[in-house]
Amino acid sequence: MANDRTPPSGISDVAIAHDYLTQRGGAEKVVLAIHRAFPDAPIYTTLYEPQDTYPEFADTRVFTSPLNRVAPLRRSHRLALPFLAWASNRMRVPARHTIVSTSGWAHGFRTAGSKIVYCYSPARWLYQQDAYLGTNKLTPKSAVLKILSPLLRRWDRRKAATATKYFAISTVVQERIKATYGIESEVLPAPHSVDLTVPQEAVELPGGFLDGFYFCVSRLLPYKNVDAVIGAFTQLDLPLVVVGSGPEEKNLAALAGPNCVMLKNLTDGQMQWLYAHCTAVVSASYEDFGLTPIEGAVHGKPSVVLRWGGFLDTIREGETGVYFDAPTPQAVARGVEASRQVAWDEAAIRAHSTLFTEEHFARRLRDEIVAIENREAAR
Template sequence: MTDTSSPESRADVAIAHDYLTQRGGAEKVVLALQRAFPKAPIYTTLYQPETTYPEFAASTIVTSPLNRIPLLRRSHRLALPFLAWAAGRTRVDAKHTIVSSSGWAHGFPTTGSKIVYCYSPARWLYQRDAYLGTSKVTLTSVALRVLSPFLKRWDRRASRSATKYFAISTVVQRRIQETYGIDSEVLPAPHSVDMTIPQEPVDLGPLEEQQGLYLCISRLLPYKNVDVVIEAFNVLGLPLVVVGAGPEERRLSALAGPNVVMVKDLTDGQIQWLYARSIAVVSSSYEDFGLTPIEGATHGKPSIVLRWGGFLDTILEDRTGVYFDEPTPEALSAAVTRFQASTWDEETIRRHADLFTEEHFARRLRDEIDRLDAASDRGTGMTS
């Protein structure tokens, strides 16, 4: 259910998120938050039901004025220069607001406490070339460069409005301190794998009869380095399935060899089917957390990942996965060779995935809300 105005009565807990226009790890976290706080309305700048997870249709979703423009709902990147304005006009009326943010939702005005769960300080401001790519000049990239000084002031001011900051990983924790001067607490994102969901087959074309598939699930963005994965597997000749969509899709499709199949817009049941039939999850991404290796681990599948960022928090080297040190086809190919020469214990990998459950995630947030309520009752305010 979508609503363009605030709910009639003040919520005890509300959820805020940048935009609900795609399917990815951040949106899975919002669904986990909704399950933890089922009565909480979700505030967001843009909502496009057809391109995000269908489970949001059962939620109360409050959108910004920008949501009235269909073009921006279909392509949130076109809205980037306007999202600070939209965030400032998305007022959340709740006793506690849990903010799922990669750069916009932490700027929503709130009437109560603001608990920010941060995936990263805004990539579009502080890692702009990696986020947007440098291959071509677009109106969005030009607008962001012009507006960057204003947006950085807005972003840092928005960060200071938070009551409490959580970081998705230690690398993001350091980035929050460097960017905002804020001490944050690391709270790993939960996996939301439901093993009871019926598996649904995926049409893999020429790979239909192949055994030992390698699986890369990623948004097709420049910093995800999916081209490195494709180029490595082109040389290795091993079967690779790439799941995802994004602005790099056409270029990557042209790059893919006959042993690489690219698919998108899959259901949870289809994703489960692919995990179950894979031999390993592969990623060359500069990932702030990296949810797919944890999802693969619930199926007992190891990972082959770049030694960077959030992967350092979630992969046990040579026990649940293999690292490679630079995002190049040569380094990844060597890692695949090491992986093939190793023996993997599925039960060890599954036990590791159990450390990243929704129950642990929700319990820490409920504890924080209880702490803030207790501090308010004592009249000591709501500071972290």
């Protein structure tokens, strides 16, 4: 279904809002999970580029901001940063209840009814700029952020205060929401969306990889620390498959040796095959949640992850994975070596993944809508 800039006439019961649909990542998977829970809900977003995000969005009703007319902004949402507050202010969602999926913009959309915010993090580019940019040096991007930040922080905090209910994706994000906005939120883990009925599609890999490769799935951004993972596997001389795209793609490709294969834009069937055939999932990212270890767990695969953030909520040390303490090649390598000494129980790992189902996630959102309606009826 093609995107549209004209909202539907009348008021929807439930609508979904998201920052922008221009990439494939965990947040976009959550939006699809919300849509499966509320299949009649239209989606409102600032930018939508169908070829760069999940194809399932083509079967939804997507309404966009005027910025979507500018093709370069659809292809690179970071170019739109100076204009996104304006575009978010222009977005009006005619619905009794709007479920907002956001890490920076969609909580600023104007809603006709309740606004239930599902927050991945207060905007990293406003409150964690060095981590977001990967440097504290002055660059054109950091210069623009420095100029715009005071105004955008005021806008951001004012818009956060318009929420009816705040959910946080993890405990670390719950703490960050309190510190940034002074808002008490409820932790609601994101659901995995692995469908084991999807037929696996084999991915062509070098011969040595078939003996058991390690798997890193990530947007290629500085704070994801994929360079540390590649460096670790160069030291270990073990096979590594990296799936993802982003601004660091060229730099990381230059680091990757013959033991590292970099892929992107894979189908669900190909991703299923890689999870099913990997030895373990590896991530050195500063993740506010981190879906990939859970997706690996659905296939009975352990994880080797940074002891930080959302991973602390989702990994049981020694049972479903191991931690390392710093995003450095040496620390990652030690974590991988430690994981190779464990006799992993695939059944226990799979059982752990059932704590993060779409059914539980959807039920909590529906219960919140009922609670809001009951409060409205009691007034």
